[in-house]
Amino acid sequence: MNGKNMVCSYERETANGSFSALNPATGKILEGDFFKAGITEADEALKGAELAFQTYKHLHKDVKAAFLRCIADEIAALGDELIHRAAEESGLPIGRLQGELGRTTGQLRLFAQLVEEGSWVEAVIDTAMPERQPLPRPDIRRMLVPLGPVVVFGASNFPLAFSVAGGDTASALASGCPVIVKAHPAHLGTSSLVGSAVIKAIRKSGVPEGVFSLLYDDGYEIGAYLVKHPKTRAVTFTGSFKGGMELVKLAQERKQPIPVFAEMGSINPVILLPQAIAENPEDLARKCAASITLGAGQFCTNPGLLIAVQSEGLERFKQLLSTLISETPSATMLTPGIFNNYEQRSGKILQEAGLSLLAESGLRNEELKHQSTAKIAQVTAATFLKSPALQEEVFGPYSLLVVAENTIELEELIAALEGQLTITLFAAGDELAQYPDLVSQIMDKTGRIIRNGVPTGVEVCSAMQHGGPYPATNDSRFSSVGTSAIYRFVRPLAWQDWDPELLPDALKDGNPLGIYRLINQKRIQA
Structure with missing residues (x-):
């Protein structure tokens, strides 16, 4: 070094x-x-x-x-x-x-x-x-x-x-x-x-x-x-x-x-469907709180937006979520610049008309520098739909809860979303079958749809898609x-009428590399 x-x-x-x-x-x-x-x-x-x-x-x-x-x-x-x-x-x-x-x-x-x-x-x-x-x-x-x-x-x-x-x-x-x-x-x-x-x-x-x-x-x-x-x-x-x-x-x-x-970046919306939040609001609150605050919220898949329909279950969810956030200790952010940006962005967005602070961590470590505190804000769906700025990412342990009056307004919210890396759906049993149009809309707006899980955590495997429609990425x-x-x-390159011995090994007769190839419309290892 x-x-x-x-x-x-x-x-x-x-x-x-x-x-x-x-x-x-x-x-x-x-x-x-x-x-x-x-x-x-x-x-x-x-x-x-x-x-x-x-x-x-x-x-x-x-x-x-x-x-x-x-x-x-x-x-x-x-x-x-x-x-x-x-x-x-x-x-x-x-x-x-x-x-x-x-x-x-x-x-x-x-x-x-x-x-x-x-x-x-x-x-x-x-x-x-x-x-x-x-x-x-x-x-x-x-x-x-x-x-x-x-x-x-x-x-x-x-x-x-x-x-x-x-x-x-x-x-x-x-x-x-x-x-x-x-x-x-x-x-x-x-x-x-x-x-x-x-x-x-x-x-x-x-x-x-x-x-x-x-x-x-x-x-x-x-x-x-x-x-x-x-x-x-x-x-x-x-x-x-x-x-x-x-x-x-x-x-x-x-x-x-x-x-x-x-x-x-992305705000990675988490949609809490009515039946799911009615059956287990406490479990959902714990999962969301843990995901929002993981790593001081410094993940591109941090859930920066929670969406739900007004209900008794939602009130119980909010109560526990607020408690968990308020008890979350502060955390060191990656750089002074990221810390300053989080403080400015989260402070500025909380000045938006119609927003209210639902909860903020009260446990700041005064012995360390660049300590972020987790914050949860709340807004109505009507206000959210009128303010495009509320869709902008706040990089850090921040999330905005958007409350819809009914499922019609919920679908309007989804229609207004920009491109995302992930969108999460929490649904009970066969609840998703009741929302075919909603699921269809989500497919057009994200690179990964998650069911009953949190977006933080990206498995490195062949099936993973980490990218989404603009503005999450510039090429989905x-x-x-x-x-x-x-x-x-890589790019495709074709060889036409070449002598066999001059071709790359991957294209030669006899398949010297032993790989799967598409030959005359048949995928074979020959």
Whole structure:
């Protein structure tokens, strides 16, 4: 952890000044000076990535799988050193970070399995039909191929799982794309440790050194330069709506526009249907309170909106929810900036006409800095429908309860919702059968529908969809979590009438890779 940038797997000092990380809980500057990257380092990283791409994209799938597993092993070997540094830089508890470390190494190994199996390239073969009349059919074979160098922006709320070797990096490397990571400025030591682990894996695996670079910067110049660089082929980002759309704009203004995959937050509505809340309001209150306050509310899937119909059950729900929130201790937020934004946003929204504060935590830890207190506000459906600002995300342990007069007004609320990462439905028994139109509406507004569970907690698996309609993301066709995340970094390419020996292995006769392929409309492993 020497503070040097990592350009094409080699450490590099710069003459652009340095900066340090901050412990958000104590306010103290942490050990380590980190050199700011400049245009020279960014340019060399992308030139090296393009050169490495010409070799890396052709590597055998088993070599890439072994490389991903080696990264996971090297990160795991960092152990307590990594966990404690991440805790110092984020204010997150040790237990949370231990789980996140397992998720980080686990998803690297999951992508290794995907690459090793190989069918994700979606090989399609339509063999020639020279006798077909009136025109013969040529031999056409298609598969997915990698785009090229990918720029990854580290996220603030997951210093491991959405950072240097997180899901974006893992899926890009799995696809055959080199990666240039812009470290999050709050996680400098954590990023350095993980970056060093990646470089060790590169050395041990023998993959091209230009497949990985890590750059530090506490401003916006280098990030913008990376996005606009002509050798960049895709960008990933997890953060605010404003930040995500700025990157999208930069990418669209290029001479050659490129895709940006921006996850920009969500209020993740939780809909409490009448029968469910009547039967068990206390259990629902406990689940919602725990989800709202988990990790100081600093999850992109935090339930920032609760929706219910006025009833006796709702009153019991509100009573216990208020008690639980008021008894929740304060928690350290990830950075001073995030804390200040939460204080300003939650304070401002509570000034909206028609809103009332239902409950706020009264247990603030005065010995620590940047302590958020959980807040629950309440508003009528009529007021909510008149104020689009109430749909804006408040990043932190905040949620707004919207009370509808009846189920008709409930459906009006759902119709007014913007795109979301998740929407949750709490329903009793066969209650959902009474709301077919409601469920149909929800399908158009989210990437994941949850029944009788909370949105916080995103399983890393093949079936997971972590992405949703705008403004939750800028492209709802893709996921940033799970194996389908690999499809962000590839494009289809067809070969027509090529000699068999010149084709990629995935398209050759005899199927040397042993993968499943679609041949003349039949999916077979041959």
